Amino acid sequence: MAEQITIERAQQLKQKPDENKLGFGQYYTDHMFILEYHADKGWHSGRVVPYQNISLDPAAKVFHYGQTVFEGLKAYRTESGIKLFRPTKNFERLNKSNARLSIPPIDEKLAYEGLIQLLNVDRDWVPSVEGTSLYIRPFIIATEAALGVNPSLSYLFMIIMSPVGAYYAEGVNPVKIHVESHFVRAVAGGVGEAKTAGNYAAGLNAQEEAKEQGYSQVLWLDGVHRKFIEEVGSMNVFFKLNGVVVTPMLNGSILDGITRNSVITLLKHWGVPVEERRVSIDELIEAHHNGTLEEAFGTGTAAVISPIGELSYHGEKYVINGGETGELSAKIYDTITGIQNGKLEDPFGWLVALD
Template sequence: MDIRFEKSLKLKEKIKDENKLGFGTYFTDYMFLMDYDEKNGWNDPRIVPYGNIEIQPSAMGLHYGQTIFEGLKAYKNDGKVYLFRADENFKRMNESNDRLCIPPVDEEFMMEALKKLIDIERDWVPDSKEASLYIRPFIIATEPKLGVHPSDSYLLMIILSPSGPYYKDGLAPMKIYVEDKYVRAVKGGIGTAKAGGNYAASLKSQIEAEENGYFQVLWIDGVDRKYVEEVGSMNIFFVTDDGIITPELNGSILSGITRKSIIELLKAEGQKVVEKKIAIDEIMDLHKKGKLLEVFGTGTAAVVSPVGELFYNGEKVVINNGEIGKVSQHLYDELTDIQWARKKGPEGWQIEV
């Protein structure tokens, strides 16, 4: 398919101080759109000026939650722009599509479309260190009909948002609240899909955690109510005296691309990494015995987030004296150097636009 381009009559003024960009606040001049209907399949791919879209109030995505999204970034180094493992994002997009009964997209075509959009918007990719261009592909059901059934029509979009450094004052450990009341997802549900409903289910707990001085929520499983799963926007890792452990992908945990990359980097360095079921009581016991050395989260936005404190069942657990551990710092430095192409990464990780 040819990608149609509609030129904007007036371009936006870019933010001069990139340290004030924040995250997900400003948006670029253009966006990518593509429609789906049963007769034509995915059709009319186009890059148009960023702006409002029109859907009917009865659009099924508004009522029944048939919507999925992805998140990735573009990075600039020495005037060149790079994507990081974007093919993995479109692969995961199709896994989410399958779970929510949304027609699959052509992954190779989506890569072509993304590269074209980024090429047009390359001046929006921040130049300052650790700032990047956040990329949000998503799909919503648009058929104007009330009734619980997969939609016959969809809209796929990609919007772009220049974002400043996640850590303005350096890599700071965060405080995490272990949730033992609410449930985000269960095996057999949509926890493995990057679906809007998963994040809606997490909001109540997130607000309560923030009110108590905690930055994120660590979820435990919804059946046995004892096994660690993931943090609100990140996967979780525990550094012990016997290697590094992380919850296995069990059907209710999102398969993070940063998670996958961290595991591959660690194994390439000869580190012991074990994916398994981890009881929260096991983590508390490791801490009491002095065997829990570090905890960190991984995700697109922050890359690697060290954890300085866990709160569970009325008990505060301070990790590594609330300081950044060597493993967390090393992995952050290693992966960001690859993402910004300051050093060469494994084959296929860096995609120049």
């Protein structure tokens, strides 16, 4: 590799948190990775450094025009060592987001090598308590200090890491979801399929309103017809309808989730019928009325699988599977987490060993 990554170790290490009380994204490891971009030099100066604040000019374009993208993946401590779950897919997707946000493509091999170096330095931070992992957040921000509305000429790529427990307070118990019919998150042709900060900022208002009503998340409908299911705020979504698992097809406005892809692969491997197509809220309500809406669950890196026990739409509540975790949802969760923590065979070659 042409680019040499340097390592500067922290002189004083942090006290590690109680692994039984991690929460999600509350603690950060001793080090982080930084890679710089300048239009005349490309990506350069890769380095692992002590975790620290960064200094930016107030005119940095990330603050004014939202040029930023991010990813999320995890490392797991298994009996045979530290493992990553499909990490190269994250860097591939990062570059898809880069293309949409006019950010220069990152050297995926260099970014991955930076992650490996960072993990080797902070490997003691990978927790070992069941249900925990080390969450990894790569991200890019535009740093050029200029107020003209055009792509930045300089960027920072960074990776920070956080030992985590369950994403939702409910853990793997079913969550209640509010179907949003007023606000719109994204439309095809926009940036809905990119993992960029603005997508999440656009959903905060509806999410807060849902929480005030006792719901964990928002289920978004399409921005044109306001009737086709898209995704949950932080997850893709699946429904089991009369024995067939259905998930909204990728249409340019929802995220191409890596866990989503893993679930589809797993279902096909098991011989479970699975369809990627448009799903309307009316179809779900009708299926609930006739008893064929058997299960629902969200998928994502943070929560892995999150069963949905109730949907709220226009003031009506639709309880799914008696509010309990469905048999298939549980099997998917147990299988994916079993593969991730090394307790089950990995027939797909998803795990990558750190060593």
